[in-house]
Amino acid sequence: MDAVMKTMLLIDADNVSVGVMEQAVATLLKEHGALHVRRAYCTAESAAKHQAVFKRLGIRPVVNLATGKNSTDIAMAIDALDLALAERPDVVAIASSDSDFAPLVLRLREKGCRVVGIGQDGKTGDETQTVYDAFTVFGHRAPPAAKKAAAPAPAATSTPAPAPASPPARKTAARKTPARKTARSTEAPAPRGRATPPPQPSPPPAPSASTATSPDKLRQILMALPELVRGDTVELRLAAERLRSAGLLGKSGASTRVFKAHTDRFELLPASNPNRVRLRS
Structure with a gap:
């Protein structure tokens, strides 16, 4: 049997979508049978936003707290070289549409790694793809929640079906009209007591203040x-x-x-x- 190639995936999570991450993990597992290192480099906000996705895919988030345009890319490049020297992977997959990783690709290849690239459709230039030993472009895949949102539409149309049953209700309503008149006359004072609930709208402003700063x-x-x-x-x-x-x-x-x-x-x-x-x- 062929030995399983040691493969690691490094994701520029601020550059590609969740759909691309999911397709990248699935494709590499299918091609190599295992994915030994899975890391995503991102800001604290992105890590919190995609925490459930990282857990589901077994990806370790590496949070970059430094400021600067390319600070996350630099952290990812340093980590990639450290892993290449310590783990000696056979294949290094870089998920990013950024052309700034070209020097890193050349350096990893010199270390004996096969370097493959994964990018997002519409964001990756041809000059970026040619640097890698192989490059795969994935389209942005809409989250499943968007498909489920369309399901409630038929439910809304099914509710009007009981409308034909209304005619018998009209007959009974016509017979009880005098009772309704008397009920209204006797219950006339009740609405005055019910006029007190309007102050209830005052509580909602409290949540808006907390969410604005959260x-x-x-x-x-x-x-x-x-x-x-x-x-x-x-x-x-x-x-x-x-x-x-x-x-x-x-x-x-x-x-x-x-x-x-x-x-x-x-x-x-x-x-x-x-x-x-x-x-x-």
Whole structure:
């Protein structure tokens, strides 16, 4: 039997879509039988957004917190050379439509690796494709949620079907019209009591205020605690130190207050007497 080739996939997650990532993993597994290293290089925002996809595909997110136009590309190139020297892969697949990786491709080939490229249709130039030993272009595939959204349409048309049953209801309604008149006259004072509910619309403004600040606050928290993006749990003691260093928590403040303000994104463990925190899927 032929030996399984050691293959690694490095994804520029800020450059290709989720559909391209899914097709890349499926194609490489079909061609080589195994995919030993799967890493996606991205910002903290992208890592949080695609966390469920990374877990499903077995991809390890590598979060880049540095600022700069090409900082993520540089981090990916450095990691690729380190892996090539330490792991000695037979095949290195780079999923990106960026032409800046040409020097990296040449260097990896000199190390004895077969370098294949994977790009997104409409974003990859011909000069980028010719640098690789082989190059595959995948089209952007719409997420399955878009297909499911069309399903409720028939349900909406099926509901009007009971309309023909309305004629018998009209006969009974005609017979009970006098009763309705008396009921209305006797119940006339009731609407005055029901006029009190209108103050209820006042609560909705509260959520809008919190959601307006949550994206930026969430980004700052994830930058201070990158372990959460990788799916790990973090001790609250360590989280408090990091949050204070980032200016997100006062000197005597409790870190649980920060996470409880974003219960839709963070989970405290255990629930009764928490000492750890993790990012919800």
